[in-house]
Amino acid sequence: MSDHRRRTRILATLGPATDAPGVLDALLQAGVNAVRLNFSHGDPADQAARAQAVREAAQRAGVEVGILADLPGPKIRVERFAEGRVALVAGARFDLVASVDAPPGTQHEVGVSYLGLPGDLAPGDVLMLDDGMVQLRVERIQGPRIVTVVLNDCVLSDRKGLNKLGGGLSLGALTERDRELIAVAAGIGVDFIAVSFCRNAADMDEARAIARSHGSDAAMVSKVERAEAIENLGEVIDASDVVMVARGDLGVEIGDAELPGLQKKIIRESLARGKVVITATQMLQSMVDSPMPTRAEVLDVANAVIDGTDAVMLSAETAAGSFPVRAVEAMARICVGAERQFAHDTDFEAAQRNLERADQAIAMAAMFLSEHIGVRAIVAMTESGGTARYLSRYRSGAPIYAFSRHDGARRRMTLMRDVFPMGYDSRGQTALDAARGSVRALVEAGLLSVGERVVFTSGQHMETHGATNTLRLLKVGEQGHAEGLGEL
Incomplete structure (x- = not known):
């Protein structure tokens, strides 16, 4: 019971290695x-097969596993070269050709996928x-021809991505292909849809409307990677359910030196606005x-955890790497180590005032109680997961067990x-019955012991979205039942 349970979540990319x-x-x-x-790689049949494999593996393991579909977005790329790649020399002229009939690339020129690129550029842009x-x-x-000078000796190969330093490209976020893939993701039944760029x-809002029109209730993830x-x-952030700090393209657009401060700002703003945040790339x-991470990588992951990120992401490490399982084990180890370092320093003075929703107020009250009277766990009955999200925005010493049917x-x-x-089906139960049933489930799972106290949140009427308005302080009795200590 004293073992530290990892609080930070791990999101792993699937691919050939998995x-x-x-x-x-x-x-x-x-x-x-x-x-x-x-979704930038593979066809819809491949993704559907992987999703099915995940659902089956999760069932075998007896755990909940979310599935995130990551849309390709309008990634601007150079087209292909006649020889697959070219070596470029600093000071040489090199042209980009924004034309559908651009010839295969050479030492002197290559086509680009975005035909509107010349209109977004001016002399001096990098x-x-x-x-x-x-x-x-x-x-x-x-x-259609963009005449450039090469700034560094380098090798450029087929289909590499292109960004403008400082941002400013007018390309929209959703391509026609993205719109089609949202329908595919909805059909697969994914839990999250990530909008690139x-x-x-x-x-x-557009991505959410398309997803809903196809019957998907997936949480919408904004990938912050453009200036x-x-x-x-x-x-x-306000238009998203989840925010991803997508450090690859973001670092290219704004410069590496600005990236650490921006990462912290995005995490801080997302938490302050009640949203879930992923640190990636x-x-x-x-x-x-x-088979082992570098010390710099260990510090990078740990810093994101200490800053309060909800989840950390693995990309090529699991999708195409030689050590996918070891990468996850290392990530989990680093997260637990970082979580042990920070004090549970919830600052209620800095917490949001003038809360508009009852469930937000209940969440804040639950966290205040857990910090000041000491409880083993916070138990939330939730229909949509909203109450659990509000609870998790406050950093507490108590784990949050979120029960939903x-x-x-x-x-x-x-x-x-x-x-x-x-999982818990509270249909037909009073809130007190649900409290007793959920506490009993935690005792049976070895997560609570006799004599320990829990804070329990629910609605007076079960099965109602956004209706959390009740908070109870309970103690686990001799028979593993919940005994009431008080109610707000």
């Missing part, structure tokens, strides 16, 4: 809470290709080829820090 027999089961055993399907490994300065625009609230999203950060990158709601809680989703 398709081998037994790997998925091992990943869940190692601590994966949710998986990412990268373009970053292949995550900044290739840097070009725009000299002039000649119709979103710029503002309108991008998120425009930083300028509109507040509205982007190259967290344990060396483990693609190495809805499979989808439980899976959408898998990315919330401190939250342990559990």
Whole structure:
């Protein structure tokens, strides 16, 4: 009972390395809470098969596992080269051709996927290709042709991504392909849909409307990776259920030096606005080829945890790496170590005032109680998972056990820090019956012992969305039953 249960969630990307027999089961055993399907790769049939495999593995393991579909978005890429790659020399001229009939690339030019690119550029702009490994300065625009000078000796190969330093490309977030893939994701029954390169609230609202029109109640994830999203950060967060700090493209657009401070700001703003936040990209990158992370990677993950991120993400480490299970084990180990370091320093003086919703107020009261009178756990009966999310925004010493009868709601809680989703059907029960039943389930699972106190939140009327308005302080009795100590 004294063992520290990891509070930070692990999101792992699936790919060829996880398709081998037994790997998925091992990943869940190692601590994966949710998986990412990268819709930039593979076809819909591949993704559907992986999703099915996840559902089956989760059932075997007896755990809740969320599935996130990550849309490709309008990633601007150079087209293919005649020889697959070219070596570029600093000071040389190199042209980008924004035309459907651009010839295969050579030492002197290559086509680009975004035909509107010339209209977004001006002389002096710097373009970053292949995550900044290739840097070009725009000299002039000649119709569809962008004349640039190469700034560094480098190699450029087929289909590498292109960003503009400082942002400012007018490309919308959702492509026609993205719209089709939202329908695919809805059909698969994913729990989260991530919108790549979103710029503002309108991008998120459009993606949500498309998902709902296809019958999906997936949580919407904004990937903050464009300079425009930083300028509109507040509205982007408010329009999202989950926010992802997508450090790859963001670092290219705004510069590496600005990235650490921005990561902290995005995490802080997301928590303050009551949203779930994921920190992603190259967290344990060396483990693609190495069985051990570097010290710098350990510190990077730990810092994100200490800053309050709900989840940390693995990309190529699990999708294509040589040590996918070890990467998850390392991530889990680092998270637990970091969580032991921070004090439970919930600052209620800095907490939000003038709460508009009863469930937010109940969540704050529950956390205040848990901090000041000492309880073993917080137990929340929830229909949609909203109460659990509000509870998890306050950092507490007590784990949050969130009981819901809805499979989808439980899976959408898998990315919330401190939250342990559990199944419970409260239909036909009074709130007090549900309190007793859920506490008994925790005792039977070995998560509570006789004499321990819990804070219990629910609605007076069960099965009602957004109706949490009751808080009880309970003690576990001799028979494993909940005994009332008080009610608010």
